[in-house]
Amino acid sequence: MPGMSKALTILGIETSCDETAAAVLRLQDGQAELVSDVIRTQLEEHAPYLGVVPEIAARAHAELADLTVKAAMHEAGLSYADLDGVAATSGPGLIGGVLVGMMTGKAIAQAAGKPFVAVNHLEGHALSPRLGNDCPFPYLLLLVSGGHCQFLEVRGLGDYRRLGSTIDDAVGEAFDKTAKTLGLGFPGGPAVERLAEGGNADAFDLPRPLLNRPGLDMSFAGLKTAVARAAEDAPQTEDRMRDLCASFQKAVTDVLAVKASRALEAFEPGKGQEKRFVVAGGVAANKAIRAALETVAAEAGARLIAPPLRHCTDNAAMIALAGAERLAAGLISGEAGDLGAGARPRWPLDEAAANTSPVYGTGRRGAKA
Structure with missing residues (x-):
């Protein structure tokens, strides 16, 4: 149809806590279509400790990340060449897990010659209602x-x-x-x-x-x-x-x-x-x-x-959406995207407020909120 923008197909990866997730999303004219959505939990690994153990989570992500991405791409019926970009949570979160997902995303982006988008996990949540709702x-x-x-x-x-x-x-x-x-x-x-x-x-x-x-x-x-x-x-x-x-x-x-x-x-x-x-x-x-x-x-x-209940908890669909919207708006560092971005254990959405009037002490890792 005349006036329609080019559809963007994005692989999203989420590993900030205890879910290893990957999703493929297509964005066109502000409308998101979820092509695949895979979430692997770590409930059994953490259940004996009655909470998430960061070291266990990081190891589980390292074991599951490639398999989860492979499953999402297979479900979508696409190859990496069909993508327009790769997005991954780059903070905030448990730093070991964030590093696994971010480096997986960067490796795929570099190998496929696609731009990489570093996504704030909180921005993923902030945009998640736009996955299935009219929410301008x-x-x-x-x-x-x-x-x-x-x-x-x-x-x-x-x-x-x-x-x-x-x-x-x-x-x-x-x-x-x-x-x-x-x-x-x-x-x-x-x-x-x-x-x-x-x-x-x-x-x-x-x-x-x-x-x-x-x-x-x-x-x-x-x-x-x-x-x-x-x-x-x-x-x-x-x-x-x-x-x-x-x-x-x-x-x-x-x-x-x-x-x-x-x-x-x-x-x-x-x-x-x-x-x-x-x-x-x-x-x-x-x-x-x-x-x-x-x-x-x-x-x-x-x-x-x-959001739908499935997308209230951590998921890669919201990360793919945030990455697609940023890519469509040109909010990335260059043609290769955010390949130089580092993992951030803390990454407030309103950084100005976090720096001038933090509600938490900033510490070595920076302002939290």
């Missing part, structure tokens, strides 16, 4: 994952403004540590959610840190500690554990709902534009939290947009 810029984003929890104004590709962030633990981290405290196994978030379904959410009077403080910053470390103390007070029967999980989940939901309502009240997308509220990241798969945010969005006259 700008929009308000709540990014809730195992390692990050923040409100961002997404103004455009590569243009993000931090509005508020957790000052300590992320929501996903609080879920996982609560599960570990209660001996619920790994992964912890889904285990807590399953038990919470049959519990009394008012059984325990748990704190909602920073709930009444102005602004959008959050805190979940104190809540996690309160759960641990409640667990020590009496023997853990199944009913008591259900009630504790339900009370914990309700406390988290209340904080997110109140802060989201406040953020939506202040967010102005522009005259005549729809107010869009995006929730992304692994915690976006939690049904109770998503339902509460649906209510908040409706009350604010906004539309809640979330």
Whole structure:
């Protein structure tokens, strides 16, 4: 058809934590078509430790990366020559895993003579609702994952403004540590959610840190500690554990709902534009939290947009999309792309805010959020 841009076909690779993933995506005129999508988990490797062990994750990525890419390319029915570029998560994340995926992507790009795109894992989450939804810029984003929890104004590709962030633990981290405290196994978030379904959410009077403080910053470390103390007070029967999980989940939901309502009240997308509220990241798969945010969005006259459940957790489809959009916009270093980019354990979306007013200490690895 006249006026249509050339379709871009991108291989995406994701290895920032404990999923080894590869996907092939085709982007044309802003419309994304997912051609293949392969995710290999490491649940069995980490389950004995009730959490992700970085050294084990890195070794698993090294063993699985080539096989996962091969499976994604086979599912797509394409050769490397058919690609227009290769994208890989280059941070933030567990540095061993990030290095495996990034170097795999660079090697494929160099061998095939294609540009390499270094993708910020958080940008992948920020753009993930655009995989299967009509979600033009700008929009308000709540990014809730195992390692990050923040409100961002997404103004455009590569243009993000931090509005508020957790000052300590992320929501996903609080879920996982609560599960570990209660001996619920790994992964912890889904285990807590399953038990919470049959519990009394008012059984325990748990704190909602920073709930009444102005602004959008959050805190979940104190809540996690309160759960641990409640667990020590009496023997853990199944009913008591259900009630504790339900009370914990309700406390988290209340904080997110109140802060989201406040953020939506202040967010102005522009005259005549729809107010869009995006929730992304692994915690976006939690049904109770998503339902509460649906209510908040409706009350604010906004539309809640979330990725499909498969693309809430870490995946390569979102990395391929971010890479394709960057390649289409010319946001790469040169013809060979970002081959000179290094792996970054920390890589905030709003780097200016992270450097001028970090909510975490910067340390040797740089500002986190």
